[in-house]
Amino acid sequence: MEKKLFTQLFSCVIFFLFVLVLLSSPAASQEVDDESEFDYTKNSEKGPDRWGEIKPEWSACGNGTMQSPIDLLNERVEVVSHLGRLKRSYKPSNATLMNRGHDMKLSFEGEAGSIEINGTEYELKQLHWHSPSEHTISGVRFDLELHMVHQSQDGKIAVVGIMYKIGRPDSFLLSLRDHLENITDTTSGESVVGVIDPRAIKIGSRKYYRYLGSLTTPPCTENVVWTIVRKVRTVTREQVKLLRVAVHDDSNSNARPLQPINWRTVQLYRPNEKEEN
Numbered sequence: 387m388e389k390k391l392f393t394q395l396f397s398c399v400i401f402f403l404f405v406l407v408l409l410s411s412p413a414a415s416q417e418v419d420d421e422s423e424f425d426y427t428k429n430s431e432k433g434p435d436r437w438g439e440i441k442p443e444w445s446a447c448g449n450g451t452m453q454s455p456i457d458l459l460n461e462r463v464e465v466v467s468h469l470g471r472l473k474r475s476y477k478p479s480n481a482t483l484m485n486r487g488h489d490m491k492l493s494f495e496g497e498a499g500s501i502e503i504n505g506t507e508y509e510l511k512q513l514h515w516h517s518p519s520e521h522t523i524s525g526v527r528f529d530l531e532l533h534m535v536h537q538s539q540d541g542k543i544a545v546v547g548i549m550y551k552i553g554r555p556d557s558f559l560l561s562l563r564d565h566l567e568n569i570t571d572t573t574s575g576e577s578v579v580g581v582i583d584p585r586a587i588k589i590g591s592r593k594y595y596r597y598l599g600s601l602t603t604p605p606c607t608e609n610v611v612w613t614i615v616r617k618v619r620t621v622t623r624e625q626v627k628l629l630r631v632a633v634h635d636d637s638n639s640n641a642r643p644l645q646p647i648n649w650r651t652v653q654l655y656r657p658n659e660k661e662e663n
């Protein structure tokens with residue numbers, strides 16, 4: 387009898403510990419800066435299928451149920467107008483460029499402004515690029531995807547994704563060219579780039595997809611609010627190559643494979659006609 391009581395008490399304690407862990411880890415972990423511990427090679431020991439086994443704190447990469455990226459299938463999205471326009475209020479700030487091993491990261495040192503989603507303010511922290519794109523639209527993969535990573539006061543993450551196909555040059559990347567070339571030959575090198583104005587990053591459309599996902603690199607933290615701009619912009623082949631060659635990881639890709647959508651819904655925000663005029 388006493389043993390039974392003990393077992394019940396014990397399972398109760400375990401349950402509360404479990405709840406505590408769940409409550410204390412909402413999207414608090416940022417992307418790792420040293421990317422040498424994982425790679426993008428299919429079937430490799432450190433490849434995307436194994437990320438979740440490399441470290442206990444990366445387990446969400448393997449057993450998460452709301453992982454990114456996903457395919458944004460046009461027939462599956464719920465078209466809505468109540469989400470409202472993406473409220474961006476960025477400002478110029480000092481930035482540093484860093485070669486993380488698989489991508490280039492531009493970090494803002496000061497306050498670069500924020501976006502507002504559902505009444506929560508998310509401050510712009512860093513941006514980086516993936517090639518080819520990680521998200522796809524109805525199965526179509528594009529040449530480049532920019533991720534603008536934001537974080538709220540209480541550690542919640544919101545990422546704005548912009549996709550590019552080959553065409554005319556992207557003016558923002560053009561302004562970074564010299565800095566990118568400067569750190570091309572330095573692995574894990576850093577370069578102070580001075581003041582960068584995030585408002586120079588063009589969106590060109592009010593339409594966007596919204597869904598709940600994760601970081602696409604370890605630790606694959608979930609509950610990330612994703613905003614993917616509907617309009618696919620353009621970039622030159624040279625600009626994509628510059629970002630790729632700069633990281634020197636002997637790989638053609640830093641795009642994580644598509645993840646199962648599971649029970650999630652994807653919304654497509656489209657302003658109603660009154661707002662559009």
Ligand SMILES: [Zn+2]
Pocket residue numbers: 514516533602603
């Ligand atoms: Zn990313």
